[in-house]
Amino acid sequence: xxxxxxxxxxxxADDQALTTFYxxxxxxxxxxxxxxxxxxxxxxxxxxxxxIGRSRTGEPWAAFYVEADDPGALLERAESLGATTVxxxxxxxxxxxxxxxxxxxxxxxxxxxxxxxxxxxxxxxNGPAVDWFEVLGSDAARxxxxxxxxxxxxxxxxxxxxxxxxxxxAGHGISGGLGASQEGFRWATVYANVDDVETYLARxxxxxxxxxxxPIDVDDHMRTGALRDPAGNVFGVYHHPPH
Numbered sequence: 001x002x003x004x005x006x007x008x009x010x011x012x013a014d015d016q017a018l019t020t021f022y023x024x025x026x027x028x029x030x031x032x033x034x035x036x037x038x039x040x041x042x043x044x045x046x047x048x049x050x051x052i053g054r055s056r057t058g059e060p061w062a063a064f065y066v067e068a069d070d071p072g073a074l075l076e077r078a079e080s081l082g083a084t085t086v087x088x089x090x091x092x093x094x095x096x097x098x099x100x101x102x103x104x105x106x107x108x109x110x111x112x113x114x115x116x117x118x119x120x121x122x123x124x125x126n127g128p129a130v131d132w133f134e135v136l137g138s139d140a141a142r143x144x145x146x147x148x149x150x151x152x153x154x155x156x157x158x159x160x161x162x163x164x165x166x167x168x169x170a171g172h173g174i175s176g177g178l179g180a181s182q183e184g185f186r187w188a189t190v191y192a193n194v195d196d197v198e199t200y201l202a203r204x205x206x207x208x209x210x211x212x213x214x215p216i217d218v219d220d221h222m223r224t225g226a227l228r229d230p231a232g233n234v235f236g237v238y239h240h241p242p243h
Contacts, residue, residue: 002152003074004173005133007065007111008040008050008190012231015054021207021229022052025200026192028127034093044129047193048174062189062233063099064133065109066151067173071098074110078102078150103146104137106188128200132191133166133176134236140164140180147178185212189226191236197225200237204229 012018019038023030029041036054048064055061068074072089075098079085086107087099096112137143140162144155147166155164155178163179174190194200197215204227205211212234214225224238 001171002154002167002169004067004168004170005064005176006048006067006113006173007109008048008063008130008133009053009065009109010050010060010062010229010231010233010235011053011055012060012229012233013055013058014231015052018229018231018233019052021209024207025204025209026128029125041127042129042192043125043127044131044193045125047129047131048190050130050190060229060231060233061107062187062235063107063109064188064190065097065111067113067170068110069112071096071110071112074150075100078108078110081146081150083108083146083150102135102137102188103142104186106135106137106186108135108188128192128194128237130190130192131174132193132236132238133174133189134191135176135178135188136181136185137178138180138186140178143180144178153178183213185226185234187226187234189234189236191224191238194237194239197223197237197239201225201227 019030029043031039033039038052040050078100082103083100085100089098098110144164147153154167166176201211208230210228212226212228215223217223222240226234226236228234
């Protein structure tokens with residue numbers, strides 16, 4: 001059984017500006033939880049919820065969190081595989097978590113399951129659900145091998161050259177992809193499922209963000225794109241109509 005991806009997070013030195021950006025971009029429900037941290041309810045009725053935080057160092061970040069019964073042991077395992085600890089095991093208001101940079105320097109979180117805090121019990125609304133994660137490193141084979149060994153994830157087949165779809169094997173959380181970008185992009189981030197990719201990319205630009213790429217038609221059924229928020233974090237958007 002593999003580890004599930006159950007939480008996302010973005011942050012910057014000015015967390016309030018970032019909260020305003022994502023609130024206006026996606027129409028998410030934002031609940032201040034503590035000084036410098038806001039809980040995000042996507043109102044999507046699916047996928048995962050997350051948070052927007054204030055950076056202690058001034059550096060922005062975007063990351064997803066992987067569930068672990070023993071995040072400390074998993075952090076040690078990540079280091080043995082070439083990762084670097086960014087945030088040691090920390091307990092804060094009932095949350096036990098840690099963060100590391102993978103061998104490409106991409107930020108990933110570890111979180112002990114916290115019950116209702118990361119489960120989806122809210123009724124669906126009209127917000128875009130965050131239901132896909134992605135890691136693009138410098139070498140697809142190395143990236144896939146690292147996460148396969150660390151979390152027990154399977155990458156059974158490639159969706160495109162240098163890109164593999166992930167089966168976490170956890171039975172909950174969200175799915176994703178691991179690979180390397182042909183354009184040289186590197187990131188570890190999440191994607192929101194929107195009704196029109198171009199609309200959201202243009203809206204992000206109007207709110208002070210930038211377009212990283214897209215819209216791009218991946219196949220006959222999926223269109224994707226990515227934006228850079230005003231703090232510099234990459235956040236993806238995609239559209240995949242139900243069959």
